[in-house]
Amino acid sequence: MSDAAPLRPSLHPVTGAPAERPIVLVVDDTPDNLSLMSELLHNDYRVKIANGGDKALRIANADPAPDLILLDVMMPGIDGYEVCARLKGAPATSDIPIIFLTAKSDVADETRGFSLGAVDYITKPISPPIVLARVRTQLLLKASADFLRDKADFLEREVARRTAELAAIQDVTILAMASLAETRDNDTGNHIRRTQHYVRALAQALRSHPRHAALLTDAYIDTLFKSAPLHDIGKVGIPDRILLKPGRFDADEFEIMKTHTTLGRDAIAQAERQLGTPVAFLAMAKDIAYGHQEKWDGSGYPLGLRGEDIPLAARLMAVADVYDALISRRIYKEGMSHEAATALILEGRGAHFDPELVDAFINIQTQFQEIAARYADSDLEIKKKRDWAETVSPPLLDSPGASDDQVG
Structure with a gap:
């Protein structure tokens, strides 16, 4: 169990419904790395794993979508950069935060990852406390962003509903006044x-x-x-x-x-x-x-x-x-x-x-x-x-x- 407190909000901030633990998708072509990350995260989060880019894209586009993706850079077939680019280019997955997991620590590599939309870099071999702290930080940021977006959507729908209601009342009032004259x-x-x-x-x-x-x-x-x-x-x-x-x-x-x-x-x-x-x-x-x-x-x-x-x-x-x-x-x-x-x-x-x-x-x-x-x-x-x-x-x-x- 980690020293950091798990991210487990009891209620959804807008609907008030019970909120489940966040979903973290771990993508790595090495089975040992997948096992290590799953063991590290499973007490606090719902963990999904993918051993390649194609599977990662399918899981990311499924329902429910991940709340965070830990993405290996160097993979056969579709590498992490390409997976990131595709996810960020699709409206359904563009808001999912991505943390790259990589042994590459060159500035150029990090710059490329950030330019594609990644929010953080964690170098291998990983440090469990660093992974847990950064995962928690990004999930807190995403929860805040989701809350604001959900609240904005809720308010927009409420404004639209109230506006339609007022317009209907206005129309009925006009017709009632006009009908009074017609009678x-x-x-x-x-x-x-x-x-x-x-x-x-x-x-x-x-x-x-x-x-x-x-x-x-x-x-x-x-x-x-x-x-x-x-x-x-x-x-x-x-x-x-x-x-x-x-x-x-x-x-x-x-x-x-x-x-x-x-x-x-x-x-x-x-x-x-x-x-x-x-x-x-x-x-x-x-x-x-x-x-x-x-x-x-x-x-x-x-x-x-x-x-x-x-x-x-x-x-x-x-x-x-x-x-x-x-x-x-x-x-x-x-x-x-x-x-x-x-x-x-x-x-x-x-x-x-x-x-x-x-x-x-x-x-x-x-x-x-x-x-x-x-x-x-x-x-x-x-x-x-x-x-x-x-x-x-x-x-x-x-x-x-x-x-x-x-x-x-």
Whole structure:
């Protein structure tokens, strides 16, 4: 038994599970040397032996891998230098510390070994106390490195888990807020999903345009997708007598209806202030809520912005929102055909809509059709919405002249 205390941690430092004794692989082509080293080490460590380079490589790549390798330099076939080079060149074994055992004590030999990644040299004939001390030192260093690496991996996984959890909570909160607005509108909740997917598809299609490629990064499009459901959040502040009216608004009603853009922006801004820190998706959500009723020619609201003064996210939402309003069934009307809705979008090119976005829409219109079909409103959803609307404001559903002239 050695004078040095054995390296026997009782518990794994990260998982807390019982830890086994470290594995030491001894590689030497001389049987007497293998016996000597095994006898010296077996009380404190689990010892594996290999009488050549090929066997050493197989053991090192097996599970469980050695914690330390004592490697003879001069061996027939694959020598110790080559074994070391292969182990250090493979990700699975590159972290295993290697101590060379050799009768060669030239500086050049030691320099070569260290350059290949060895951590120490022990000259033959060996001194048992020196071997035990150096083995223990290297295993302690490896245990510390493993602990830090395991802890870093654990923390990285935990951060990823928490981040995913927070993102999921954030997404659910956004959808819950948006759904609250939709419950008071003539639309069903599927309108949220459809417009989310429309704007993402449209943004991805626009990436090929050289003027927009730099802005439309993956991060921007992800934020756009996350923000889109809040585009009509301001409708929670519009009275039912106006919000549920199926026909045209009179002038006063329309002025009230127009305030949903400002109400939405202000609600999101208030949430941002309460949070106390800027958040990318909330900033974009404000742009969308406030600007999705603006028109390319300046005839929209609330500010009458023109052209590229309208934020790109709001211009994207304008196309998505109008298309969905045109093709979707509502409680008082059937939706238009895709062809008729597309014709109206084309008619609005350069007036209502950014011409480049209309061109992109035309190029991917089949994707819009697929999204509309995937998230189509069922008969049951329409019936539930109608039943709810009748309990809230029955006379409104009987109003003549229902139309989508004030679409979106």
